[in-house]
Amino acid sequence: MQSISKKVILIGNFGVGKTSLTRQFVFQKFADEYLTTLGVKIDKKTLIINDIEANLIIWDIAGEVSQTKVPKSYYLGANGIIYVFDLTRPSTFKHIAEDLDYIKQMLPNVPYIIAGNKKDLLTEEQLQETIPQLPLPCEYLTSAKTGEKVEDMFYDLTKKMISK
Amino acid sequence: MTEIQDILLEHQQHYLSQWLQFVLLDQEGKILDSNHSFADLKHLYGQSIYQFNPFLESIQSVIEALDEHQSELFFPRMEIPFWGKDGVFDYTIKRIQRNNQIFYLWIVEDNTAHNQYLSLVQQERNDTYIQNELLQLKTQNQLLKEEVEKQTADIQAQKQLIEKQKEDILDSIRYAQRIQNAILPTQKKLAQVSFETMIFYRPKDIVSGDFYWASQVGNKAIVAVADCTGHGVPGAFMSIVGQNMLQTAINAQKITSPKQMLESLDKQMLQLFENDDRVHDGMDIAILTIDNQENSITFAGAKRPLYFIREGSFQEIKGAPYAIGGHHVVHGKNFVEFTLQIQPNDIFYICSDGYADQFGGTEDKKFMLKNFKNLLLKIHHLPFALQQDILLDNLLSWQGENKQTDDILIVGLRF
Numbered sequence: 206m207q208s209i210s211k212k213v214i215l216i217g218n219f220g221v222g223k224t225s226l227t228r229q230f231v232f233q234k235f236a237d238e239y240l241t242t243l244g245v246k247i248d249k250k251t252l253i254i255n256d257i258e259a260n261l262i263i264w265d266i267a268g269e270v271s272q273t274k275v276p277k278s279y280y281l282g283a284n285g286i287i288y289v290f291d292l293t294r295p296s297t298f299k300h301i302a303e304d305l306d307y308i309k310q311m312l313p314n315v316p317y318i319i320a321g322n323k324k325d326l327l328t329e330e331q332l333q334e335t336i337p338q339l340p341l342p343c344e345y346l347t348s349a350k351t352g353e354k355v356e357d358m359f360y361d362l363t364k365k366m367i368s369k
Numbered sequence: 370m371t372e373i374q375d376i377l378l379e380h381q382q383h384y385l386s387q388w389l390q391f392v393l394l395d396q397e398g399k400i401l402d403s404n405h406s407f408a409d410l411k412h413l414y415g416q417s418i419y420q421f422n423p424f425l426e427s428i429q430s431v432i433e434a435l436d437e438h439q440s441e442l443f444f445p446r447m448e449i450p451f452w453g454k455d456g457v458f459d460y461t462i463k464r465i466q467r468n469n470q471i472f473y474l475w476i477v478e479d480n481t482a483h484n485q486y487l488s489l490v491q492q493e494r495n496d497t498y499i500q501n502e503l504l505q506l507k508t509q510n511q512l513l514k515e516e517v518e519k520q521t522a523d524i525q526a527q528k529q530l531i532e533k534q535k536e537d538i539l540d541s542i543r544y545a546q547r548i549q550n551a552i553l554p555t556q557k558k559l560a561q562v563s564f565e566t567m568i569f570y571r572p573k574d575i576v577s578g579d580f581y582w583a584s585q586v587g588n589k590a591i592v593a594v595a596d597c598t599g600h601g602v603p604g605a606f607m608s609i610v611g612q613n614m615l616q617t618a619i620n621a622q623k624i625t626s627p628k629q630m631l632e633s634l635d636k637q638m639l640q641l642f643e644n645d646d647r648v649h650d651g652m653d654i655a656i657l658t659i660d661n662q663e664n665s666i667t668f669a670g671a672k673r674p675l676y677f678i679r680e681g682s683f684q685e686i687k688g689a690p691y692a693i694g695g696h697h698v699v700h701g702k703n704f705v706e707f708t709l710q711i712q713p714n715d716i717f718y719i720c721s722d723g724y725a726d727q728f729g730g731t732e733d734k735k736f737m738l739k740n741f742k743n744l745l746l747k748i749h750h751l752p753f754a755l756q757q758d759i760l761l762d763n764l765l766s767w768q769g770e771n772k773q774t775d776d777i778l779i780v781g782l783r784f
Contacts (some may be wrong), residue, residue, distance in 0.1 A: 212427035212657045220499045243457055244446020249423045262427035268495075275625055278444050282431040294502055348578075350618070 208258040211366045212282050213359075216275065216308070217289035218297035219268030222322040223267045225349035226289060227265045230359050235350050242267040244278055252363050259363050270296075272304040277311065286317035288356065292335055292346065293326050302340050316365035320345040320358055372467035373401055380474060390451070394418055394473040398429065401472070407479065408452035420476075425475070432473060435464035438679055446484060455490075456481035481719070485675070496758055540603065549576050549605055552612055554583040562590040567753035567781035569760050571723075578604020579721045579778035582615050589625050590659040592780060594673065596721035598650040598695075600776045610739065611652050611693075614638065627656035627669030628706035631693065635671070635702055638694030651694025655719035657782070659711075666717065669706035676742065677709075677720040678742045678749045683742055715784045716749045723777035729767040735774075736767050753781055 215223040224242055228234050231248045246265040251258055266279050284338070288305060290298040301319060308317075319341060325348040327335065345358045373393065376383055380391060390406040398417045403410045419426045424447065431442065444460040451458060460475040559566050568581060578597040585588065593615060597607035611634070618624045618633040634654065642648040655673035659666050668675040670688020677684050691702040725741040728734065744763060748756045760779065 210426055210429075214493045226447070239496070241488065241495045242448065243491060244448055245487050246425070246448045247423055258427075262423045264427070267491075276445055277445075278442055281442070282428040294499070294506070296502055 206253075206256055206258050208260065209367070210260045210262060210263050211284040211363065212264060213285040213362065213366075214264045214266055214280065214283045215287045215289055216266050216272060217268055217303070218291065218294075218295050221268060221289045221291040221294075221297050222349045223268060223289050226277060226287075226320070226322060226347065226355055228264050229352050229355045231263070233352070235275055235352075237350075239307060250359075252350050252360065254360065254363055257367055259367060260270045261359065261363065269316060270368065271300065274336050280308065283312055283315060284369070285362045286312065286315055288317060288319050289322050290320070290343075291323050292321040292332070293323050296340065297323050298339055303310045305341070314369070315328060316362060316369060317367075318345060318358055318362050319343045320354075322334075322347045325350045372470055372472070373468060376465055376472060376474065376624075377402065380476075388479055390477045390479075392418065392473060392475040392477070396471040398425070398432075398473070407454045407477065412482070423609060426688075429690060432462055432464075435462070435473075437464075437466070440464040451477055451479075454479075455461055457484040533650040540577070541576050541735060545602070546575045549580075549608065552582060552609065558585075559583055561585050562592075564590075564659065565753060565783040566592075567756060567779075567783075569757050569777070569779040569781075571761075571764070571777040572600070573723070573736060573773045574601040574775045576602060576605035577776040577778075578608055579723065579776040580608040580612060581641070581778060581780050582612065584619055586619060586623075586625055588659070588661045588784065591619060591625065591627075591630075591656065592659070592719070592782065593654055593656040594719040594778055594780050595628075595652045595654040595693075596673065596719060596723070596776070596778070597652040603650075604776065607650055607652060610641065611654070619713075625658050627658050627667055628704045630656050631669050631671050631689070631704040634693045635691075635704075639697065642694065646737075649695050651692045653692050653721070655688060657717065657719060659782075666711050667706050668707040668719075669704055670719075672703075673719065673721070675707075676720075677744060679712060679715045680714075682703040683746045685742070690710050710727070711784045713784065717784075718745055719777060723773075723775040724764065724779060727764060727771075727774045727777070729769050731770045733771070753783065756781065 215227060217223055219241060220239060225235055225248065227248055231250045242265060244267055248263045248265070249260060250263065251260050264279065266275060269275050286308060288301060290301065305317065321343045324332065324346045345354050347354045347358060349355060376393060384391065384404045390404055390408065392400060392410060393402040395401055398419045399415055400410055400413050400418055405502050415423065419429050425432065435442070440463060442462045447458045447460050456479050459478040459480050463474040465472045465474055468507040493538050512636045562583065562585060570581070572579070595608065595611050597604050597611055608626050612651050614634050614637045616628045617637065622633055624630050624633055631654070636694055638651055642650070653672035655668065655670040655675060657666055657675070657760070671691055673688045675686045689702065689704045691698055695744045723735050725738045727736045729736065748759050751759070
């Protein structure tokens with residue numbers, strides 16, 4: 206079986222749930238308590254897709270209001286990007302387009318996914334009100350708390366990275 | 370002196386520091402040497418560090434791409450245990466070239482203590498920021514909710530007011546309908562005439578601009594159908610005016626000639642509105658005088674015709690091309706009347722234009738005069754009660770989902 210390593214970075218505003226998404230994906234655990242990430246946490250998980258062993262090395266990067274404030278070295282060598290925002294906080298999805306433009310300059314042709322997290326905190330009606338406000342289409346509406354769409358999202362990104 | 374010793378001497382301060390651990394790697398990432406500030410890596414010498422350390426594994430290609438132009442990488446605040454030691458570390462990776470050999474020096478600096486304070490500040494900042502944002506959103510939503518509730522209440526109050534006003538207006542109009550109906554000839558009055566009559570009367574709104582009239586004056590019966598300008602309340606007002614003028618012509622002026630009646634009505638109408646240039650309203654009317662002694666029928670019309678069917682043949686006598694009232698005509702209005710001898714089974718119809726003008730059908734068009742005349746011809750031999758049913762069925766079928774276009778009035782006389 207072919208084995209490959211892929212660096213995945215999770216970026217986005219602070220408090221959107223990047224660490225929780227990673228914990229849910231890697232350890233199937235969730236904690237309500239919010240502990241800020243100071244720099245970078247790294248976790249590893251292996252997925253097998255189409256007879257390929259993909260070792261995902263997940264960089265959970267401290268959230269900033271703007272991605273320009275994140276040390277550039279964190280982005281180096283990334284093979285996939287997950288941009289996470291909080292569906293309950295408009296300030297976390299206001300600048301998605303600018304942030305992604307900035308990142309694409311450093312990481313051209315790297316596949317990315319936009320994920321709206323904390324879906325569990327919204328009613329269906331609130332969700333339908335929020336979606337039209339998003340500046341870019343959001344591929345995944347996730348809940349790190351319930352695990353909804355978390356695994357699917359990482360699988361999808363891995364497939365995109367493998368096919369690159 | 371070996372290349373490694375040379376490098377170690379150069380980075381002696383790292384080697385001796387208890388806060389720094391450095392790991393010297395060859396070009397392939399094999400561990401060549403390390404001090405042991407945080408972890409003893411001696412047992413890993415000669416093995417590739419990429420297989421033990423996910424951080425370095427994930428940036429292997431980046432490390433290998435370092436060159437003389439960019440020979441150093443810095444990764445601050447890495448929250449990754451270093452061989453079992455928890456903490457927050459700053460990583461520096463340096464590319465070192467000695468003669469033709471490439472080495473990498475990985476310097477790990479433990480900044481846990483320093484970052485503890487930073488962590489507290491950042492946690493506080495983020496918590497406050499998030500709480501403020503959520504509170505602001507909650508307040509905004511609450512204000513929005515209150516505003517929506519207020520607007521809904523306002524709209525509800527306005528709706529109730531409008532409904533009340535509408536109900537009041539409808540009550541007034543319904544009352545006006547009673548008055549209008551009271552003015553129209555009663556069944557008793559119609560029964561006095563010596564011929565059979567049919568009234569097909571469907572106002573567009575509650576009150577109507579169309580009206581019919583019947584009166585017996587000596588041995589003469591007078592029957593009229595009028596279509597006043599407009600419909601609804603203005604039409605109804607005009608119909609009252611029209612009926613009043615007919616009363617004047619017949620009762621006060623003792624006129625029985627339809628032509629003279631038209632002339633009287635026109636004069637009265639123009640006089641009535643002569644002081645107001647804005648009013649050009651009037652009415653179209655067909656008048657019949659039936660002379661029982663002479664067994665004749667005399668017709669005069671203002672923009673309304675007389676239809677009659679004799680021995681299965683449809684006949685039409687057109688009215689004059691002028692309406693009653695409205696605008697003055699330069700050379701005067703030349704109304705004419707026609708007298709016919711009544712023959713057994715003759716059927717006469719006078720009507721407003723509402724039936725023929727009704728929109729409907731598959732292409733949403735007017736019913737048209739041609740179809741209306743054909744319908745009258747088709748049903749004329751039937752009893753009037755049945756004719757009324759057929760006229761109604763046909764109208765509703767043609768009309769479909771459309772609203773009624775105008776007031777509708779058809780009066781039939783059978784001899």
